[in-house]
Amino acid sequence: MVNHTMSTPTTSSNTQKLIIVGNGMVGHHFAEQLVESGALAGFEVTIFGEERHRAYDRVHLSEYFSGRDAESLALCDGDYYHTHGIQLRSGEAVTAIDREQQLVVTEQGHYAYDQLVLATGSFPFVPPIPGNDSKGCLVYRTLDDLDAIQAAAKNATNGVVVGGGLLGLEAANALRGLNLDTAVVEFAPRLMPMQVDSEGGELLKEKIEALGVQVLTERATQRIEPGDNSRLRMVFQDDKVLETDLIVFSAGIRPQDTLARECGLTIGERGGVVIDDQCRTNVPNILAIGEVALWNQSIFGLVAPGYQMAKTAVATLTGGDICFSGADMSTKLKLLGVDVGSIGDAHGNQNPGARMFRYLDPLTQVYRKLVVTSDGKKLLGAMLVGDNSVYDTLLQYYANGIELPKEPASLILPQQSGAAPALGPDALPETAMICSCHNVTKGSICSAIDAGAADLGSVKGATKASTGCGGCAALLKSVVDHELEARGVEVDKSICEHFAHTRQGLYDIVRVEGIKTFSELMEKHGNAETHRLGCDICKPAVASILASCFNEPITDAAHVPLQDTNHTFMANMQKNATYSVGQRIAGGEITPDKLVVLGQVAQKYQLYTKIAGGQRIDLFGARLEDLPAIWGELIDAGFETGHAYGKSLRTVKSCVGSTWCRYGVQDSVGVAIQLENRYKGLRAPHKIKFGVSGCTRECAEAQSKDIGIIATENGWNLYVCGNGDMRPRHAELFATDLDDEQLYRPIDRFLMFYVRTADRLQRTSVWRENLEGGLDYPKEGILGRKPGYQR
Amino acid sequence: MTATVLKLTNRNDTWQPLCTRADLVPFSGVAAWLNTPEGPAQVALFYLPGHAQELYALDHFDPFSKAYVIARGIVGDIKGSPVVASPLYKQHFRLEDGQCLEEDEVQLRNWRVAFKGDEVWVEG
Numbered sequence: 043m044v045n046h047t048m049s050t051p052t053t054s055s056n057t058q059k060l061i062i063v064g065n066g067m068v069g070h071h072f073a074e075q076l077v078e079s080g081a082l083a084g085f086e087v088t089i090f091g092e093e094r095h096r097a098y099d100r101v102h103l104s105e106y107f108s109g110r111d112a113e114s115l116a117l118c119d120g121d122y123y124h125t126h127g128i129q130l131r132s133g134e135a136v137t138a139i140d141r142e143q144q145l146v147v148t149e150q151g152h153y154a155y156d157q158l159v160l161a162t163g164s165f166p167f168v169p170p171i172p173g174n175d176s177k178g179c180l181v182y183r184t185l186d187d188l189d190a191i192q193a194a195a196k197n198a199t200n201g202v203v204v205g206g207g208l209l210g211l212e213a214a215n216a217l218r219g220l221n222l223d224t225a226v227v228e229f230a231p232r233l234m235p236m237q238v239d240s241e242g243g244e245l246l247k248e249k250i251e252a253l254g255v256q257v258l259t260e261r262a263t264q265r266i267e268p269g270d271n272s273r274l275r276m277v278f279q280d281d282k283v284l285e286t287d288l289i290v291f292s293a294g295i296r297p298q299d300t301l302a303r304e305c306g307l308t309i310g311e312r313g314g315v316v317i318d319d320q321c322r323t324n325v326p327n328i329l330a331i332g333e334v335a336l337w338n339q340s341i342f343g344l345v346a347p348g349y350q351m352a353k354t355a356v357a358t359l360t361g362g363d364i365c366f367s368g369a370d371m372s373t374k375l376k377l378l379g380v381d382v383g384s385i386g387d388a389h390g391n392q393n394p395g396a397r398m399f400r401y402l403d404p405l406t407q408v409y410r411k412l413v414v415t416s417d418g419k420k421l422l423g424a425m426l427v428g429d430n431s432v433y434d435t436l437l438q439y440y441a442n443g444i445e446l447p448k449e450p451a452s453l454i455l456p457q458q459s460g461a462a463p464a465l466g467p468d469a470l471p472e473t474a475m476i477c478s479c480h481n482v483t484k485g486s487i488c489s490a491i492d493a494g495a496a497d498l499g500s501v502k503g504a505t506k507a508s509t510g511c512g513g514c515a516a517l518l519k520s521v522v523d524h525e526l527e528a529r530g531v532e533v534d535k536s537i538c539e540h541f542a543h544t545r546q547g548l549y550d551i552v553r554v555e556g557i558k559t560f561s562e563l564m565e566k567h568g569n570a571e572t573h574r575l576g577c578d579i580c581k582p583a584v585a586s587i588l589a590s591c592f593n594e595p596i597t598d599a600a601h602v603p604l605q606d607t608n609h610t611f612m613a614n615m616q617k618n619a620t621y622s623v624g625q626r627i628a629g630g631e632i633t634p635d636k637l638v639v640l641g642q643v644a645q646k647y648q649l650y651t652k653i654a655g656g657q658r659i660d661l662f663g664a665r666l667e668d669l670p671a672i673w674g675e676l677i678d679a680g681f682e683t684g685h686a687y688g689k690s691l692r693t694v695k696s697c698v699g700s701t702w703c704r705y706g707v708q709d710s711v712g713v714a715i716q717l718e719n720r721y722k723g724l725r726a727p728h729k730i731k732f733g734v735s736g737c738t739r740e741c742a743e744a745q746s747k748d749i750g751i752i753a754t755e756n757g758w759n760l761y762v763c764g765n766g767d768m769r770p771r772h773a774e775l776f777a778t779d780l781d782d783e784q785l786y787r788p789i790d791r792f793l794m795f796y797v798r799t800a801d802r803l804q805r806t807s808v809w810r811e812n813l814e815g816g817l818d819y820p821k822e823g824i825l826g827r828k829p830g831y832q833r
Numbered sequence: 834m835t836a837t838v839l840k841l842t843n844r845n846d847t848w849q850p851l852c853t854r855a856d857l858v859p860f861s862g863v864a865a866w867l868n869t870p871e872g873p874a875q876v877a878l879f880y881l882p883g884h885a886q887e888l889y890a891l892d893h894f895d896p897f898s899k900a901y902v903i904a905r906g907i908v909g910d911i912k913g914s915p916v917v918a919s920p921l922y923k924q925h926f927r928l929e930d931g932q933c934l935e936e937d938e939v940q941l942r943n944w945r946v947a948f949k950g951d952e953v954w955v956e957g
Contacts, residue, residue, distance in 0.1 A: 539911070
């Protein structure tokens with residue numbers, strides 16, 4: 043816990059009116075930093091957002107097309123601002139700033155400010171091509187833009203993106219996701235001219251063309267006119283033409299500085315509000331942050347520098363002394379599935395005398411380039427295409443000025459050629475930036491650990507590291523593990539004192555050696571020095587593993603003493619030693635006859651009845667000696683246990699689906715029942731919950747389940763690793779548009795992978811957060827590159 | 834100094850049969866009624882076949898949850914001592930003397946218990 047110092051009581055007379063113009067990522071971050079600084083009490087804060095949505099994650103915008111909605115992309119809970127007494131006025135564009143009277147003007151009214159923060163961001167640059175305003179010409183920046191693209195794509199078979207930079211390739215990916223034949227048109231001789239050189243660009247082009255996206259470089263569009271076969275026709279400099287149904291301009295961004303310009307703030311030659319190191323404009327009570335701000339002649343089009351400006355601006359307003367001192371523009375991206383990395387002076391044209399190393403593998407299509415000082419001691423920049431695995435290491439050499447190995451080339455050569463090992467966490471200085479989204483250094487991670495954070499999860503919670511783009515997850519884990527070990531916190535992965543193995547280790551042993559009883563496992567792999575009876579940690583865990591692998595009846599004498607009382611009696615012990623009985627009511631569907639039986643049983647044995655969270659009816663207060671009779675009657679009526687006690691499938695929650703609901707597009711109940719019957723009894727590291735929704739209204743709350751299935755017009759979208767418990771987590775999209783048949787296979791495989799590799803009592807959500815390589819790892823194995831599962 | 838009333842009893846008289854070996858669950862517990870001078874008690878019997886001491890008898894009452902549940906806990910050993918974990922809040926009690934491992938001042942009542950042939954006898 044952080045110690046909170048008492049904030050000075052403020053009266054309304056000394057609170058300042060603070061207005062934030064812009065509710066994008068940086069504007070939101072500013073508000074968040076202000077809240078966290080504890081200085082909120084000194085301000086009466088109003089935020090104006092031009093868009094109707096509250097701040098959302100623009101970095102992951104393209105996921106909107108693969109099933110995420112505005113709510114799941116939102117950067118905070120719906121009541122966040124309200125809770126903190128901040129007024130958010132979404133959908134209310136600021137039309138003017140009156141500096142004289144210190145007023146912000148919108149169509150709805152005038153608002154006074156004492157301090158003003160401009161976080162208006164940028165707008166997409168649309169090249170001045172005649173016809174660029176034709177119907178079907180769109181941009182890619184906001185959720186509304188995406189809606190427009192989606193609407194236009196409905197009647198389209200193909201689409202062109204103008205601009206082959208980072209955003210252009212993102213947009214191309216989005217068009218591809220909408221099932222359009224896609225082409226990218228770039229004015230420069232190569233893709234991503236800012237990040238890669240001609241060799242890298244060539245490789246990138248090959249890789250992207252291999253994905254079915256056409257790439258046209260050195261193409262300047264002269265005009266856009268109505269097409270013969272498609273809606274539009276693009277005419278190029280050599281009178282070549284390209285017909286297409288829609289065009290997305292993604293040729294860079296320009297600072298949204300109109301308001302600032304009109305109220306007379308100092309603007310850079312090529313746009314942008316000029317700011318100093320404190321993020322102040324030339325007017326002391328107006329600050330600017332993010333993509334609208336011009337610092338030292340530079341606009342920073344990445345989120346991390348924007349966040350740093352936000353932090354700086356908060357300090358400026360609250361008397362802190364943080365300076366914005368520029369930002370490292372190194373980036374690591376995965377565009378259309380292709381890794382691209384760029385560090386520092388990647389082109390080697392900012393440092394006279396720089397020397398370069400290049401490695402090109404045309405077979406695996408990997409290109410790496412190092413830019414080093416003339417003495418070969420320091421890394422000035424690097425460029426990666428096709429494989430970002432060495433990015434983290436190179437970035438640390440670059441950012442911390444670590445001396446390069448004697449043969450710098452070893453850093454980019456394949457492993458068998460004697461490449462230098464990755465830079466271990468040990469070699470990083472305290473100042474090494476681990477998470478640039480949240481500005482977390484190795485030093486702050488160490489402080490968090492010294493303050494009591496004893497595992498990866500707590501470090502993340504305390505520092506926010508790796509909760510932004512997540513690109514640093516692997517690095518963070520290695521730093522945390524290393525630091526814990528260095529402090530003598532033995533990162534002991536033993537499940538308990540009886541076995542020096544993790545759950546996964548025990549699982550593998552059981553499976554490989556075909557061990558079928560706890561005693562045999564103890565005999566062969568237990569810790570000899572202990573008494574060898576096991577304990578309440580390892581016994582249920584091993585019972586679960588044995589059940590997962592061999593599924594023998596748990597009533598077998600060898601298995602009985604391993605189980606919790608709940609398993610033994612197929613009911614949940616309650617605090618007064620009575621039990622609750624939960625039956626399986628697959629998909630929440632139950633007949634009137636069965637309802638009658640439940641009522642009769644409850645009356646007869648004087649049981650309290652409650653509709654439980656999982657769409658079934660629990661009977662509470664059953665005495666142990668009555669359980670056999672209760673189960674006898676229930677089984678006669680066709681019931682079976684609902685495993686309400688099991689580390690196994692609990693329930694598959696479903697909405698009523700297309701059979702009854704006017705919005706339903708698929709039979710959610712039918713699928714829920716099939717799924718529940720398919721996976722019931724599957725023993726797992728922890729409980730598993732499913733949800734199936736029959737349309738995007740998501741009434742079954744599938745995105746808060748371990749496995750969530752949401753109907754689309756074309757089939758089902760599959761989500762995984764959600765959680766609704768103590769620490770809610772949205773499930774992530776795993777595969778799209780599966781038909782009923784295709785649904786089972788990825789779930790089968792996903793559950794197998796989870797059952798085999800998760801820790802004891804680790805829900806899929808936590809398991810996923812600890813999964814190295816993130817969800818891509820199981821995705822590759824489970825979905826492969828087979829068409830049909832995921833585009 | 835208060836006087837102590839000495840009462841001569843026959844040791845064997847207080848032993849009473851409770852159940853048979855077949856009623857026990859190996860490496861687990863069962864609950865049984867026991868008549869004691871203080872009145873009837875619920876006893877949790879634990880059976881560890883093949884171990885130096887095969888039988889243990891603890892109070893079935895769990896002082897943490899105030900419910901009769903001890904016999905339904907999972908049996909194990911911690912640092913070499915056989916224990917049972919309460920099924921409700923998971924505290925561990927040593928089988929040989931009922932001592933709680935998490936709270937020093939908590940100890941369960943316990944009785945001497947032995948097989949006579951296939952019968953289970955407890956000193957009540």
